[in-house]
Amino acid sequence: MGVYDEKPWLGLYPEGLPSGLTIEFDNTVDMFATAVARDPDGDAIRYFDGRISARELDELSDAFAAGLADTGFTAGERVAIYAQNVPQFVIAQLGTWKAGGIAVSVNPMNRQRELELILSDSGASVLVCLEGLYRDVACSVLPRTDVRTVVTTSELEYQTRGDQRVLGGIERIDCDGTIDMSTMLERFRGTAPPAVRLQPDDVALLTYTSGTTGPPKGAMNTHRNVVFNAQTFRDWIGMDSGDVILGVAPLFHITGLIGHVALSLLTGAPLVLLYRFDPEMTIETIRDERVTFAAGSITVFIALMNAPNADKDALASLTNVYSGGAPIPPSTVKAFQKTFGHYINNVYGLTETTSPSHGVPRGADAPVDPTSGALSVGVPVFDTVVRVVGEDGRDLPPGEVGELVTSGPQVVPGYWNKPEETATALPGGELHTGDVGYMDADGWFYLVDRKKDQINAGGYKVWPREVEDVLYEHDAVREAAVVGVADEYRGETVKAFVSLRPGRSVEPDELVAFCKERMAAYKYPRQVEIRDELPKTVTGKLLRRQLRD
Missing domain, CATH: 3.40.50.980 (Rossmann fold)
Structure with missing residues (x-):
């Protein structure tokens, strides 16, 4: 048996969590019906001063x-x-x-x-x-x-x-x-x-993840996928109807859909909604509603630490804090723990894994890679096998860097009406994530790079091609190349390198404003640098990596 069959990570659970889950419901509606029958008068949703049982x-x-x-x-x-x-x-x-x-x-x-x-x-x-x-x-x-x-x-x-x-x-x-x-x-x-x-294999959700070319792809999250990962959140963290869930992640995002909505429908724990994130109001709400569980991007927790009303007592009710979607600096985990007394647990997953595929086991602290300083994203969750493969598709041993390939009950069957993309990303039902990392000898996983050019701006995924296409709509732009650059708050932010048509002129701020009018707020470039020429290969392909470096 190989290292991935043996699952070394199963020895990491401090509280002896089981290695498997039985999927308890055929679909999300049955899942919710059970919670209603258990406590019909309990709060299902809290929205400011409103209550829905x-x-x-x-x-x-x-x-x-x-x-x-x-x-x-x-x-x-x-x-x-x-x-x-x-x-x-x-x-x-x-x-x-x-x-x-x-x-x-x-x-x-x-x-x-x-x-x-x-x-x-x-x-x-x-x-x-x-x-x-x-x-x-x-x-x-x-x-x-x-x-x-x-x-x-x-x-x-x-x-x-x-x-x-x-x-x-x-x-x-x-x-x-x-x-x-x-x-x-x-x-x-x-x-x-x-x-x-x-039925369990009926599609429950279409959650869109943009492709590098062509239209966005709709991941087909089935009822089985949704129920399984709702149960994963519940049992991995140890939640029940006595908890209070803070809906701080956007509900359209896979974290909000599973770690907020589906988890609440399963457990009967009230879901607290705030329309949109505001740091001061969020702290007040955690205090007033006695919130016990919060999951969001690391930028959320950075904002809470820097809010004028940041107070350890206000967040005293929290028992579980989880973050994913963007790399978490170990220094931020330490600072948050110092400010509020709570450890931020890492969790990792994709739209195509219906949220978590990895998590830090309950009661454990994630190790830090001594070479890169990266915080581990955790270990595979229940019934999930994650292989690290090389360019030839063969399994790599612990410590060697390759692409993460995931299989388990949370992995989607494919993309909506896109058989070719499905065959490429999910051959044999295994998800080739495009994320690059490694597993250490104890079974902890680390992300060290991304295989693709995707930009991760505070947990939001941005594809350079989409931003470039908008820039090309400006009549002064000759060439455009977009990359992710380091940003202290968002982890990464979007930067565009542009060359102009002969005889044309435009200021960087004008191009930023041009994109801002045409794109979601997290996508438009925060920085624009105008150059006479952009670096290319001999075949004319723009060298994003050279610009990034």
């Missing part, structure tokens, strides 16, 4: 499913959800599943071009979005898509506090030609949703 969430999502059916929606169709961290996101997602549909999560920072790509690729027939996003972005895109029903809603619903830091200035908007979600739910409250039996 498990029973109410069940009724509201039933009403949403019935409302979808009334529009002619049928099982297998897609519902795109384009919203911030608001209760309606959860209602729509759960209601979509009850109607037999597939929920498509859309980043609320996406602009017209990005939204159109996702709506077109998924073939979504329904769009659920915030009123402001409909007015400012979606309404101009929809005529070029298959969307036939639009449901709009407001972030002001389900609360009365109207926190000025995040909700200040927001007003209700009349969106002609759309269905108001609150009216829809009131009309169908008490109506039985369609009779649908979801």
Whole structure:
């Protein structure tokens, strides 16, 4: 037997956690039904001063499913959800599943071009979005898509506090030609949703991960994938209905979808939503709601440490803090522990692994690589085997660097309507992650590089090609190459190198503003450097690596 069959990491669990999980539910709807039956009057969602019980969430999502059916929606169709961290996101997602549909999560920072790509690729027939996003972005895109029903809603619903830091200035908007979600739910409250039996291998979510070329790819996260990793979060961390989950990661992101929404639906632990992240308000909320679990990018925890109301007592209720999506400097872990008294546990996964594939075992501290100073991303979670392979595809021994190849119940079956990309990334059902790292002799894994040119800006993934394509839309730009450069706060940030057309001139700030108008906030370049010529190979290919170095 080889090192990966023997799973040396199974000896690392300080509390003797089992090595396997039995998947307890066929689908996410059955999973939630069990939690409702256990405590129907317990809080399912807390949103500022608003409260939605498990029973109410069940009724509201039933009403949403019935409302979808009334529009002619049928099982297998897609519902795109384009919203911030608001209760309606959860209602729509759960209601979509009850109607037999597939929920498509859309980043609320996406602009017209990005939204159109996702709506077109998924073939979504329904769009659920915030009123402001409909007015400012979606309404101009929809005529070029298959969307036939639009449901709009407001972030002001389900609360009365109207926190000025995040909700200040927001007003209700009349969106002609759309269905108001609150009216829809009131009309169908008490109506039985369609009779649908979801199977474990039915697709629950389409979560989009951009490719280096062509349109974005929709990872097909099945109900089996979602249930398994909801249980992984629960059992790896040791959570139950007595916990309180802070919804600090964006709900459209795989961390928010699994580590917030699915985990709450499984355990019955209330999910605390704050519309969007604000450091001071987050600290106040952790204190007031007695939050016990938080998972987010490392930039979140850096921001909390630097908030003016950073106070150890305010975060005293936290028992588990997890971070992933971007490298975590060991110095930041130490600083956070000094400020708040809590250790940040590393967790690692991808959209295609439905969130975690690795994690730091409960009660353990992640080791630091003595050579690179990198913090270990942990060990493989339940029933998961991760191989490190060389360029020839053969397994490498501990200590040698190669690509991580992952297999387990959380790995997606493929990409939506993209058989060639599926065959390339998931041959034989194993995910070739594109991430490069190694395993030490004790089974701890470390990431040391990325195989691809992907930029990781504070946990958000940015592909250089997409930024370059926008830069090329500017009539003064001749050539553009985009790379990731070190950034103290975000880990990496986006930098563009540009050469100009003869006789043309443009200032770097103008190009930054040009991209900012056309891209999500985390994608546009923060730095632009104009050069006479950009380095290329003899065949004319731009040398990003040389620019990065």
